[in-house]
Amino acid sequence: MSRHQRVRALFLEALEAPTAARDELLRRQCGSDEELRAEVESLIQSHVAADSFLDSGAVAAGFSVAEALARSDELCVGPYVAQALIGDGGSSLVYRARDSRTGAEVALKLLRPGALSPEAIEELLAEAEVLRSLEHPGIVRCFDSGQAQVHGAQSAFLAMELVRGSTLSVHVRSSGVTTRETLELLVRVARAVHHIHERGSAHNDLKPDNILIDAAGQPRIIDFGSARRLDPAADARRAPGGTPRYSSPERRRGDARFDGVAGDVYSLGAITYELLTGEPAVRDGQTTVRANLPLDATRTELRGDIDIVVRHALERDPERRSHSAAFFADELERCLAGQPVLSPRPSVYRRLAEFGRANRVLVGGLASTAVALLLGIAGTMWALQRVREARDAEIQQRQLAESRLQETQAERQRAVQGAVFLGQLFRAFTDKSQAGTEKIEKTLVAAARSLPPPVEGADEVQFALHQSLGIALADVGRYELALEQLQRALERCQGEAPEQVEDRVNLLINLAEIHRLRGDISSNLEHIEQAERLIAQHDSISEALRMRCSLSRIGTLADCGDYQTARGLIAQLRERGDDLDIRSSLRLTAIEVRMLNEERRSEEAIEVVTPALERSRRATGARSEETVELLSLLGSAWSQSDDFAPAEKILEEALEERRRLFGERHPSTLQTMHNLASLRARQGRLEEALEMQEKVAQGRAQLLGPWHPRTLLSRNNYASQLQTAGRLSEALVELRATLEGAKKALPVNHWQIGLYHRNLAVLLQTMGASKEAREQYQACLAIWEPQFRGDDPRLADVRRMLKLVE
């Protein structure tokens, strides 16, 4: 017997005993167990004090869950006895019910008890009225309706035929339904919808869940809760909301001129699109239909122009949409029969224009034009492939196909030109975008995902597309996707013609630069070396491209801390004097200044950067990428020489410009923010510094991953600011985590690991942990000494501090 059980037994025994005898009883039973006796006595006292404690229920006097269950088991409405809940439609519930007069089973729709109102009752009765006006094998039948008392409250009911079956989407998803069969079902659904329209109503909420497939395989439209009479005088905005995923754009906007027929046709198109592709046609309130339907299955089974038909039903403009559900049904039948369809075939340029119009709000003018072009080109390639297939299969409409082939080949020429133009556009809009980076990014990602599979013989188009997209994606910081796109471009660019080799070198440098931004030095080097090999093999490669490759190499050397080699290469390039174009020259200076800053030679840095900044302003403009980069470097230099006033002004300006140029999350923006945070810390504005540095660390963790060298560096700075703020134990935790992460993520003996050892040592020294500090200094020196020049000031620093601790 557990203690609790023993307490219970004694407690009950004592309660039964007369009050006077309790003490004696407990003494006897408990023996020497004083604790047990005290426990039972205490409970008995509480029992007496409890009186009526908890006697009345929490909900209401007389309420009982069991009784409620029993009562609701007999939910009777008129002659109908509800048996089970089978559907839940927001303000109403649908039960399977028995008609007590005939024993037949019906579907009984009732208002939710919590949603009773005269308007709700009226709406349910209106639904019954619409249903009774219809008579079609594709539409559920209504038997009875009226007002009734339900659980003592005035309500209304609607008794309908009980359809046993699954919903359209479940039916189609279940195995064995072919695309052809799906389309045949949709033809019947469309005919039933047309019947609704002919009888002067619109359903207004067509979706796969509102279409059941009965035991005989016949589709049945249910749930007319949003159905309304087609009354031109009525303000359609008062029509109850449909399901956004299947609603037409004018409906989603709440347009007063909303037309029920056009709306239902759009829903039919959306249902068809979704059933065929497995993707919704409307997402986040936007029609996201692809330029080509990804109809892998359909492509093999059907030769018809199903995509054209579906797109016609999904026209944004109701005036241009398929004019009736019957027409849509006819078109589907033509597809099934392999006959030419009547829906207008949109030209590439019309699609471009439309896409651009539709997405103007989303991405801003230039971006939308570019993306429109992209999708249009993708569509052209798709059309080309389809025509080829059609021809290969020797279908009856051979002639039609031939004429279309000619048409598309002409379009293809234009497509190549378009893709090249596109590349320029992408650069233009990503460079000039402001806060819209995220939206643009979203659009680009979507565009990347909707590129069609490779088409034979269209390599040049595909190359241009992938390259443009890749560069644009890199500009918005989506490196993984960018690498994927550029890699694909590279695969489409393997020829030996001089232009193709140049393209290849360019691509390799782009790939290398992205790897560098990600801190993946070995991949970066691999690509640079590939580019250098190509350059060595081909004399035809232009001077500008050679320079680009050298700049990339020097940047990497600086990143790796090999300043000596980097400086040697810079000197070599400078010897060429006039051959060196101004932008390249400025970039070289920027790398030089960065190295000086790293070496804490801030006075020299200021000396070099100040005239370069002037030149840059004159030659490239006050807000060019080059100018802003030099500005940011000058800010850091001032900041390091503890000249706070100019440093603050310059860094703030640089940050603002970088936000404008690249957006909030770009590595360069984060870099400047990082520098400004360091300055704030030195100025003693710790709160601001901490906040900013945390933002940088988060941004980098998000952009580059939690163990990326730059992320680690931000965490390191965050820690050192915590230290400055006197929050030593927090700083210690952060720094230890940074060091551990660095050891795991970085190559053995990476200079950053040395840095974290050193910083940890300084912190430990401050906290009085001399022994551990010493160990950390030594670990730092073990990494730095073989890598740094003997007179590197960082080495001297560490040696000095190590002496202090010893």
Place this chain on the structure above:
Amino acid sequence: MVSPNSSSHQSSHSSDLYAQIYEEVRAIARRCMARERGSHTLQATALAHEAFLALARAQEQGPLDRSHVVALAARAIRRILVNHANARLTRRRGDGLRGEALEEEPMASSGPDPLELLALSEALEELERVDARHAQLVELRFFGGLSHDEIARIQGVSPRTVDGDWALTRAWLHRRICGASKTG
């Protein structure tokens, strides 16, 4: 009409079922609160209806022990009342006592003081660790409004055992919530 895939839910665990019942009960409670302030009848109707929904849904998922559903519904009611009490208290702390009367809502106005309810809930959590059957008893009796006979059936014990459990549990809770009364 038949709800699709009725057979595919057979593997549902009771926690899913509970989540479903809870959601239902809560949804109705919210609607009731928004509509009718202080009307006890509507609230009782709503809860009755909720219980029905719970049962109906449970049955859709295959044969289900009725007492199980009752127990789950009682638990749902407990959680709703406790959440509601929490919300009321938060508001009270925010606004001071002024205006509180206007914020009163039907679910809790007929029940105990929110502070008491929260204290009870905390005590119940502790009791669950000591003796789960006793804790369930409180749920069924206090929140579910069930009689001792019904509780005995659900718990598979004799009504006399329930009587004894209740006496002990009530004393235990009273001591835990109101403190030990003076000795002697």
